[in-house]
Amino acid sequence: MTDGQQERDFEEQVRELLARDAYTIRPSPAPYPQIRRRGVVERRRRVAVAGAVLVTLAALPVGAYAVAGGGGGGASTATSPTPSVSASRSPAPSATPSGPVRPATDGQLLDGITFEQAAQAVEQCIAYDERHTPGPGHMDLGPADSYRVILAMRSTGDSNAPGDGMYVVAVKKDDPQGMRMICNIREGEAQGLNIGGADAPGAAGVMPDINGGKLYQQSFLDKGNWALPFRWGVIGTVDPSVTKVTVSYGGATSEAALDHGWFVASGVLDEQVTVAPRVKGYDADGTLVYDSDRDPSYEKTLP
Known part of the structure; x- marks a missing residue:
């Protein structure tokens, strides 16, 4: 065998080995769920840019904000809302055979919405997420x-x-602050969904949901021209040491329901406001431990 023939045989062997390795060597898969969750948490921390985000949304097509989080929080201006949610604690409710668990109080199901309708909405929202993401x-x-x-x-x-x-707002029943969804149902179908992990109450014991603004304000596109009357809601996390939470919005104050680490308040606005809800938390002695007006991370005016 000539030297040239030996070299060609050697090259062919090398090519064959490289070709085999090309099918056996592959990079480790990227941890997509962890990366996404870390990104969600990081975005929830960027409160300072909430106003700028809403301004940007004004240029987006109709429906863009329906699946994105809004920011907000704060004090109030004079209107005539109707407070509606009781703050009493109820025994832990039981789950339906194949659906979510009931809220702690009946006052958290508003405007004639039944629990069966709310439970069906949760299923629709999960199906919506599976189709769209x-x-x-x-x-x-x-x-x-x-x-x-x-x-x-x-x-x-x-x-x-x-x-x-x-x-409909739902949280994980075994890990209430691990996952929260806010979903909008229109014409019998889920039309928008916001999901994320909840912020811990922190040292003050109360933390309004930074992405809960969609529940108490209308689109930035409608600034100065809200459709009224307007049902609003405010949610957030609360520490067990906090026994009372109040939310003032539009000149009236509602006492929030406390539900397994969350507070939930609601009312009705008959006039448009420009100042966001003001949230206060109290301990068992009646001492004020949290005031959103003193919280630098809380947006106190509406965009």
Whole structure:
């Protein structure tokens, strides 16, 4: 065998080995769920840019804000809202055979919405997420019976999300601050969904939900021209040491329901406001331990 023939045989062997390795060597898969969750948490911390985000949304197509979080929080201006949620603690409710758990109080199901309707809405929202966020980065929300409904109320349509409907808020029943969903149901179908982990109450014992602004304000596109009357809701996390939470909005004060680490308040505005809800928390001695007006991370005016 000549030297040239030996070299060609050697090259062919090398090519064959490289070709085999090309099918056996592959990079480790990226941890998409962890990356996404870390990104969600980081975005929730960026409160300072909440106003700028809402301004940007004004240039987006109709419906863009329906699936994104709003920011907000603060004091109030004079209107005539109707407070509606009781703060009494109820015994832990039981779950339906295949659906979510009931809220702690009946006052968290508003505007004639039944628990059965709210439970069905949770299932619709999970199905909506599976249809609209497929792929390797999808965060599995889990089954409907892993959730607790903490609020259901009517939603008022605006120029960004036309059509009245219903908001349902649900949290993981075994890890209430691990996952929270806010979902809008219109024309019998889920039309928008905001999901994320809840912020811990912190040293003050109370933390309003930074993405809960969609529950108490209409679209930035409708600034100065809200559809009224307007049902509003405010949610957030609360430490067990806090025994009372009040929310003032539009000149009236509602006492929030306390539900497994969450507070839930609601009312009705008959006039548009420019100052966001003011949240206060009290301990068992009646001492004020949290005031959103003193919280630098809380947006105190509406965009």
